[in-house]
Amino acid sequence: MSPQRCLLIAVLIVLVLPRNAAAQSANEFFQQNCTACHTIGGGRLVGPDLKEAVQHKDRAWLEHFIQDPEAVLNSGDPYALQLKKDANGIVMPKMPGLTPEMAKALLDMIEAKSNLPNSGATGVSISEPPFTPSDILTGTEIFLGKRKLSQGGPPCVSCHTLGSIGGFGGGRLGPDLTQVYKRLGGRKSLGAWLSAPATTTMQSVFRNHSLQKEEILPLLAVFENSSRQSQPANSSSQIRFFLAGFAGAVLGLALMGWIWRGRIRTVRRSLVTSAQRGAA
Numbered sequence: 001m002s003p004q005r006c007l008l009i010a011v012l013i014v015l016v017l018p019r020n021a022a023a024q025s026a027n028e029f030f031q032q033n034c035t036a037c038h039t040i041g042g043g044r045l046v047g048p049d050l051k052e053a054v055q056h057k058d059r060a061w062l063e064h065f066i067q068d069p070e071a072v073l074n075s076g077d078p079y080a081l082q083l084k085k086d087a088n089g090i091v092m093p094k095m096p097g098l099t100p101e102m103a104k105a106l107l108d109m110i111e112a113k114s115n116l117p118n119s120g121a122t123g124v125s126i127s128e129p130p131f132t133p134s135d136i137l138t139g140t141e142i143f144l145g146k147r148k149l150s151q152g153g154p155p156c157v158s159c160h161t162l163g164s165i166g167g168f169g170g171g172r173l174g175p176d177l178t179q180v181y182k183r184l185g186g187r188k189s190l191g192a193w194l195s196a197p198a199t200t201t202m203q204s205v206f207r208n209h210s211l212q213k214e215e216i217l218p219l220l221a222v223f224e225n226s227s228r229q230s231q232p233a234n235s236s237s238q239i240r241f242f243l244a245g246f247a248g249a250v251l252g253l254a255l256m257g258w259i260w261r262g263r264i265r266t267v268r269r270s271l272v273t274s275a276q277r278g279a280a
């Protein structure tokens with residue numbers, strides 16, 4: 001990992017920490033950190049349906065697993081290894097802020113909701129009709145930032161490359177997304193993932209600037225289209241992006257500006273008012 005990448009990730013983690021540390025209800029915690037990959041009684045997404053989880057495994061095991069999935073997998077636990085296999089090899093991330101008390105509260109909530117006819121956590125519904133060429137076009141514009149995200153999130157291309165979008169490759173902070181439609185399990189599963197991203201960087205960027213359904217659908221169309229091409233973003237377009245170092249730096253600054261904009265403005269405002277007060 002390059003030093004710049006480490007720095008940016010560190011900044012993003014610092015930004016997300018205070019909110020995680022705040023007292024939060026299990027319900028709210030679940031909405032923000034778990035619905036990207038799980039339903040309760042709505043079938044599997046990237047991860048298994050949790051209604052089944054509470055039927056199959058005892059409390060102690062589940063509590064341990066959700067607090068440190070990787071440790072359980074590394075211990076060679078056969079049940080966990082089977083779960084990972086069923087999830088296409090994807091490992092559940094360790095969630096910052098998931099204390100032992102929160103783990104208990106989450107499992108209480110999951111158990112209670114598993115007994116309801118409708119848990120209210122059955123996954124987002126992304127409409128079924130096939131993607132159209134116009135969806136792909138709209139999605140490409142969203143990905144590239146030619147069409148602004150309604151909640152003000154930064155364009156995907158500042159951190160991601162995509163094989164079907166050539167030319168100016170895209171940023172390298174995030175992974176290449178050419179095959180992400182397959183990797184994260186297709187329409188329903190990737191749609192849910194995008195509606196509440198729960199990985200470190202994506203969550204800190206989009207938590208307060210969530211992607212809307214009318215934006216997720218065309219993005220899914222783009223990812224479905226690109227997953228049919230076997231090549232990830234070609235390396236020459238990535239090199240071209242690097243050669244445009246200046247543009248990269250500007251983009252980086254713009255991104256930092258975007259992240260810090262509220263704070264800088266407030267700081268400046270108070271500086272200005274105190275200066276005015278001083279002058280009066």
Ligand code: HEC
Binds near residue numbers: 047056057089095106
């Ligand atoms: C990025 C996707 C992702 C997120 C976010 C996520 N999980 Fe998971 N979860 C998985 C996957 C994948 C598995 C299957 C095991 C593996 O491969 O790591 C899993 C497994 C589980 C299991 C065991 C399931 C079983 O059948 O025994 C539980 C319980 C669980 N997750 C709860 C949670 C809770 C609670 C949250 C939120 C705090 C959460 N998960 C967030 C992907 C995720």
Ligand code: HEC
Binds near residue numbers: 180194211
């Ligand atoms: C500030 C940089 C940044 C921006 C902007 C960004 N991403 Fe990400 N994205 C990341 C990083 C870094 C990861 C790796 C996981 C993490 O740390 O969150 C990631 C992961 C992902 C993943 C999961 C990939 C995988 O294989 O597991 C998807 C899907 C994704 N991003 C979609 C998007 C979309 C769609 C947009 C635009 C709406 C977007 N991202 C904008 C940085 C970004």
